[in-house]
Amino acid sequence: MLLDSVAYTIPHMLLNTTTKDAREGVYIGIDVFFGRAIHWNAKLSPRHHILVVGPTGSGKTITLTAIASRLSNLFNVTLTVFDIKGEYASLLKLFTSDATVIWDVSQIPIPICSCNEADEDTAYNVNLFINTLNSLYKLPTYVRDQIREQLIKLCKYCYTTSLDDALRNYWIEETESIHTTLSAFSAGYTPSLPLHLLNQKNVVVDLSKLFLLDPKATATVVLYILKRIMRTLQNLNLGYITKVVLLDELWYIAQSAVEDFTNILIRYGRGYGVVLAMATQSIDDLNPYADTITENCGAVIALSSPSRGYWIRLSRYLNLSKKGIENALKLVGQGMAVARLYPYEKPFYIYIDPLT
Numbered sequence: 001m002l003l004d005s006v007a008y009t010i011p012h013m014l015l016n017t018t019t020k021d022a023r024e025g026v027y028i029g030i031d032v033f034f035g036r037a038i039h040w041n042a043k044l045s046p047r048h049h050i051l052v053v054g055p056t057g058s059g060k061t062i063t064l065t066a067i068a069s070r071l072s073n074l075f076n077v078t079l080t081v082f083d084i085k086g087e088y089a090s091l092l093k094l095f096t097s098d099a100t101v102i103w104d105v106s107q108i109p110i111p112i113c114s115c116n117e118a119d120e121d122t123a124y125n126v127n128l129f130i131n132t133l134n135s136l137y138k139l140p141t142y143v144r145d146q147i148r149e150q151l152i153k154l155c156k157y158c159y160t161t162s163l164d165d166a167l168r169n170y171w172i173e174e175t176e177s178i179h180t181t182l183s184a185f186s187a188g189y190t191p192s193l194p195l196h197l198l199n200q201k202n203v204v205v206d207l208s209k210l211f212l213l214d215p216k217a218t219a220t221v222v223l224y225i226l227k228r229i230m231r232t233l234q235n236l237n238l239g240y241i242t243k244v245v246l247l248d249e250l251w252y253i254a255q256s257a258v259e260d261f262t263n264i265l266i267r268y269g270r271g272y273g274v275v276l277a278m279a280t281q282s283i284d285d286l287n288p289y290a291d292t293i294t295e296n297c298g299a300v301i302a303l304s305s306p307s308r309g310y311w312i313r314l315s316r317y318l319n320l321s322k323k324g325i326e327n328a329l330k331l332v333g334q335g336m337a338v339a340r341l342y343p344y345e346k347p348f349y350i351y352i353d354p355l356t
């Protein structure tokens, strides 16, 4: 019997007591040993982000959805979901009654500037776009300068165009990937979905069609939107927890721009009150920044796997002892997990409760 064996072999679990403060946090699930509710107090945690790791089908998406929607309800803040499989629009309905806007970026491209915005905002947003593009495609300086000049001109005169059309002549080496990326962006006026909507409503950014065409284009879109969200929050200066962002299947961003992504995570997270709730299959997807990323997470949740190597690899991030690894191996089934939740040093063995 799992519970008995856990009780017998890991008496240190008895030291994990849930304080009143912890009960005030976000509900995560049930302690499989004690049968009590486990909460994580994001407010007390110096590091806000959440990392979920788990093999395919282990429950990452459900875990992220449950925790992210509970956090956004608890702090009364908006939720932005980057959805590369097109699964969140229906899933979110089960977890939140708040209206959700679906933004399909293959239908409505991301505006990098809008008419009537101040020149300094245009310059900032254009630079943000070029820097993001550069972190994925490594552009020579003169190309960056040329496209900056062109984009500022387009924005200033409020010329509405796809960036793929506007920047056709600027590439020395044209690739399908760069065309796909640029076609997801536009200059000028996009009346239906301005970016600031992301700070007013729950939005699912549907990247599923773009992802089928090109994961790198999708990573560019996610990074750019994340940076724009941060910029708006910086201007609003709201303090504390201001937004929850859900980022499933992190590997494709890590693969093409892990450094840029890690910088966003570290620099913006705490100060801007953004909680990034992320999931990926393997901790090694995040190399060489796995340590830095986990250090910036107040909650690290590893869903069950029968692989010993998986738990050994994760043991340093979860503070799992040898006995702990043996017990983790006994967890079977979707939603069963080992979680390190700040401020507790010792890991919890939990069932992620998708309900409530």
Ligand SMILES: Nc1ncnc2c1ncn2[C@@H]1O[C@H](COP(=O)(O)OP(=O)(O)OP(=O)(O)O)[C@@H](O)[C@H]1O
Residues within 6 Å of the ligand: 054, 055, 056, 057, 058, 059, 060, 061, 062, 063, 334, 335, 336, 351, 352, 353, 354
């Ligand atoms: N906490 C849970 N309790 C009960 N069932 C769950 C739980 N989490 C997930 N499941 C079940 O497992 C299925 C797969 O879960 P989910 O899609 O979250 O896995 P995943 O790790 O995201 O998979 P993938 O790697 O394919 O994206 C769900 O459809 C649901 O039926």
Ligand SMILES: [Mg+2]
Residues within 6 Å of the ligand: 060, 061, 062, 248
């Ligand atoms: Mg999933």
